[in-house]
Amino acid sequence: MTLGRILVVDDDKNLVDLIQMRLETAGYDVATALHEEYAIEKVKEQLFDLAIVDLQLVNTDGISLMEDLHRIIPEMPVIILTAYGSIESAVEAIKRGAYSYLTKPFEHQELLLQIQKAVENRRLTSEIERLKDLLSERYSFSNVVTRSERMQKVLETISRIAPTESTVLLLGESGTGKDLIAKVIHLASQRKDKPFVAINCAALPETLLESNLFGHEKGAFSGAIRSTKGLFLQADEGTIFLDEIGDMPLSIQAKVLRVLQDKQFYPVGSEKLVEVNVRIIVATNKNLEEQVEQGLFREDLYYRIHVIPIHLPPLRDRKEDIPPLVDHFLNKFRDKVKKDIKGFTPQAMQKLMLHDWPGNVRELENVIEYAAAMTDTELIDENLIFQTKVIPSITYIKPLKEAKDVFERGYLIYLLETCKGKVSEAAKLAGKYRADFYLLLKKHDLNPDDFKTKGKRRSEPT
Secondary structure, three states, rough: OOOOOOEEEOHHHHHHHHHHHHHOOOOOOEEEOOHHHHHHHHHHHOOOOOEEOOEEEEOOOOHHHHHHHHOOOOOOOOEEEEEOOOHHHHHHHHHHOOOOEEEEEOOHHHHHHHHHHHHHHHHHHHHHHHHHHHHHHHHHHHOOOOOHHHHHHHHHHHHHHHHOOOOOOEOOOOOOOOHHHHHHHHHHHOOOOOEEEEEEEOOOOOHHHHHHHHHHHOOOOOOOOOOOOHHHHHHHOOOOEEOOHHHHHHHHHHHHHHHHHHHHEOOEOEEEEEOOOEEEEEEEOHHHHHHOOOOOHHHHHHHOOEEEEEOOOHHOOOOEEEEOOHHHHHHHHHHOOOOOEEOOOOHHHHHHOOOOOOHHHHHHHHHHHHHHHHHHHHHHHHOOOOOOOOOOOOOOOOOOOHHHHHHHHHHHHHHHHOOOHHHHHHHHHOOOOOOHHHHHHOOOOHHHHOOOOOOOOOOOOO
16 A cells, blocks of 8 residues: 655656656655646645655746645645755745755655655644544534433433444434434544544445445556545544445445445455454435335345434424524624624524424524624524525424424523523513413423523533
């Protein structure tokens, strides 16, 4: 397997050929460019782990080219080659973002050492950023915002199954947060310090999906110019999340089944068996039983992944979660739009509560972001909710009494949170007498004291 992909840029063809030969002998994939415009084209076409750039080029200097390359791949380290006597320029290159410089003529081993350190440093930096992202999710957004009984049961299930090695099947409509729950499971598991790798099986054509999952050998197919490690191998000792597995082609389902059964697979174009130790979490918004009956999904794979099914309820069935979710998203976007937004008017909240949310939590987030961006007042009013035409969902109509009760309870919770448990203020906003408002609270088993000092109640993953 290649040690990394390197771009060499110099107008001296003899030097470029020599560097290419030595680096390829050492195990690197090398692309070359004799002119700066070719270098930019190559970097736009493919990813490189490092670039070696001569300080003096035909139409520009190496520092300017380095800055152009960094606009395309900001994290790519660049080693500057400079002639003796140009040390001052080389030092300037370091100040402007170069990883290091070498003075011509340089020793071959010195170049290899510089490359090795630069590539390792970049990979370490990438891993640190990945861990920072996971930690950020763990301690902020992945605190699952909910108060509904159905989602509480989901979180209870997660707390029990996360420490196990069992395969998890997440079922639910698009936008219900299956990807978030997958991350929560990983972060609550024994594998939390290992990689979490995710892929949407519906986003790639069959050949690319197979290559992405299992990797491929150099020359395995047209365009396979180097060997590539697949996502299963990248997730070794960690967790892989296969989103929209119901859209996975049958041919790839067979290879996934083997990974589940034997923890083994063959990369594309390879006869060498690869072993991995991964936990698999899958998700789909489709009815897999119907897919099996129609011959679109393997029955044996269905039973392999149907170990711990977790159903994520749609937002229309847990409308009591809308007020805390609205508050959560408003906090998220308040700084982004640089506005001191206090909240939503009761009329705006009513409009949000009455909507059926066919796009679920993702749709709600988009609506809140739009409203936050467009408002010019401290309280967002109903005129900024659903500015684009919304086609009502007629598939999920509840009985009138049930729909009214769900809305009413969520609306009361929102008022109590807004008024910090002060019943007189909440009743005034609702246009109700205080006594009538207390009757409504009693009907829905709500205690104003819960909202006075405790703040908004949220459930967090264990």
